Every structure is written in C-alpha cells, then in structure tokens.
Amino acid sequence: MALEKSVSNFNGVHYFSQGWKLVRLPGIRRFVVMPLLINIVMLGGAFIWLFYRLGDWIPRLLAHIPDWLQWLSYLLWPLSVIAIVLVFSYFFSTLANWIAAPFCGLLAEQLEVV
Numbered sequence: 001m002a003l004e005k006s007v008s009n010f011n012g013v014h015y016f017s018q019g020w021k022l023v024r025l026p027g028i029r030r031f032v033v034m035p036l037l038i039n040i041v042m043l044g045g046a047f048i049w050l051f052y053r054l055g056d057w058i059p060r061l062l063a064h065i066p067d068w069l070q071w072l073s074y075l076l077w078p079l080s081v082i083a084i085v086l087v088f089s090y091f092f093s094t095l096a097n098w099i100a101a102p103f104c105g106l107l108a109e110q111l112e113v114v
Helices: 002-008 012-023 029-062 067-113
Strands: none
Touching: 029 067
C-alpha cells in the first residue's frame, strides 16, 4: 500500500515542479535557457520552412494518383501532411538535441554541484 502511494506521487506534474525549482537556483538558468532557445529557433524556423514547402510537395505527391482514385485525395491529403510533419519534427528535434547536448552536459555538472 505504501509503495503504491509513493509511486503514484511521482507523475509528470511532480517532475515538472521539481525541474522548475531547480531552474530558479542561481547559476542554473543560463544552462537551461540556451538549449531552450536553440530548440525554439531551430524548430520554429524549420516548421516555417516546412509550411511554405508543403504547398509544393503535397500536390506533387497527389499527382501520382490515377484518375479513377482521385476520391482518395481526401484521405491522402491529411495522411500525407501528418506523415511529413511527424518525420520532419522527429528529424529536427534530433538535430536540435545534438546541438544542445553540450549545454545539457554543463547543466548536469552544475546541478551535481548544487
């Protein structure tokens, strides 16, 4: 019974509040802000670029559908957009994490000191 209660207290909200307390410690904020800014700038720029490119990509993809299957374009349009956005976000979040990794290492070292 006690084990179940202690495990249930550690949910996402609990860890978010713990992280928020750590960010407010002196000397920690700069190691959090830099990776966060890198992710916002890279993913924001990438999604803006993707938004402008989707207008060209989707009609080209749908042009390969035969005439007798044109009714499928109502299904393929949202599926294509979802697939492209998922692959795109996975790729750029991985890239942003590689770039921000040195800052995360510095953050871990600083938190161990505290």
